[in-house]
Amino acid sequence: MRLEARNLSVSIAGKKILSHVDLSFSEGRRTAIIGPNGAGKSTLLRSLASLFTDYEGDVLLGGINVKSIGRKQAARLLAILPQSTQAPPDITVRRLVDYGRFPYRGMFTSSNPKEDREAVEWALSVTRLTDFQHRQVISLSGGERQRAWIAMALAQRPKILLLDEPTTYLDIAHQLEVMQIIRQVNENYGMTVIMVLHDINHALQYADEIVVIKDHGIYGQGAPREVLTVEMLAQVFGVRADVFTNSQGISVLSPISIVRSCS
Ligand code: ADP
Ligand code: MG
Numbered sequence: 001m002r003l004e005a006r007n008l009s010v011s012i013a014g015k016k017i018l019s020h021v022d023l024s025f026s027e028g029r030r031t032a033i034i035g036p037n038g039a040g041k042s043t044l045l046r047s048l049a050s051l052f053t054d055y056e057g058d059v060l061l062g063g064i065n066v067k068s069i070g071r072k073q074a075a076r077l078l079a080i081l082p083q084s085t086q087a088p089p090d091i092t093v094r095r096l097v098d099y100g101r102f103p104y105r106g107m108f109t110s111s112n113p114k115e116d117r118e119a120v121e122w123a124l125s126v127t128r129l130t131d132f133q134h135r136q137v138i139s140l141s142g143g144e145r146q147r148a149w150i151a152m153a154l155a156q157r158p159k160i161l162l163l164d165e166p167t168t169y170l171d172i173a174h175q176l177e178v179m180q181i182i183r184q185v186n187e188n189y190g191m192t193v194i195m196v197l198h199d200i201n202h203a204l205q206y207a208d209e210i211v212v213i214k215d216h217g218i219y220g221q222g223a224p225r226e227v228l229t230v231e232m233l234a235q236v237f238g239v240r241a242d243v244f245t246n247s248q249g250i251s252v253l254s255p256i257s258i259v260r261s262c263s
Pocket of ligand 2: 041042043083164
């Protein structure tokens with residue numbers, strides 16, 4: 001199922017955020033969206049997920065305008081983990097993950113309790129939270145909590161998973177843990193992944209397609225090694241960097257200094 005943005009423009013309070021953006025996300029890929037703070041990455045992701053709808057242009061899901069698809073129907077196809085999340089107090093991990101089943105429920109009833117239970121248990125297992133399911137979300141560590149939110153999105157059983165800076169505030173090991181779970185759901189279950197990443201090296205390691213946002217539009221798009229270059233870092237982030245190949249054969253960018261201040 002292809003997700004597309006066609007001629008997407010967003011202005012908020014008279015300020016241009018995105019201008020005439022055309023993007024197409026093929027099924028089964030892991031795309032990383034990168035760009036400076038304030039470039040419009042979250043706005044783009046939220047527009048793609050219908051969390052933000054006050055845009056011009058169209059978002060198409062499987063060729064159909066998302067605005068003509070019902071909210072619940074769209075949520076069966078696409079789930080988003082926003083940049084900031086806040087769980088209600090006194091909620092258990094299992095209950096949070098179970099909220100992911102809302103697209104499959106009526107006002108008071110579950111259409112298929114067995115399917116709901118299986119989806120929740122699958123999501124807990126993929127995020128290795130089965131043993132934590134009865135814990136309060138507020139009692140979890142940062143890494144565990146982020147996995148719980150990912151589990152909630154997975155319980156929707158979406159075809160497309162959108163994540164906005166899923167590793168922010170996590171230490172290095174927990175960052176890798178989250179990135180590995182994301183790769184696993186993509187590789188093992190064919191879920192399309194579109195993620196805003198702030199770490200360029202994570203984008204190099206975990207994405208197979210890169211979109212760079214700058215000056216309200218697409219600066220570049222393509223394979224990680226072609227897009228994530230020393231020249232791009234200078235032009236988009238204003239940073240001078242070296243590039244190395246690590247022991248795994250993966251390119252690693254190492255920032256050295258600021259070449260100019262970014263607007
Ligand atoms: P990014 O995720 O790339 O850091 P955002 O999409 O969050 O960027 O924001 C892009 C720009 O839009 C920023 O300048 C931000 O201040 C502005 N913006 C986003 N949402 C709002 C809002 N609700 N009200 C006013 N300005 C906003
Ligand atoms: Mg953002």
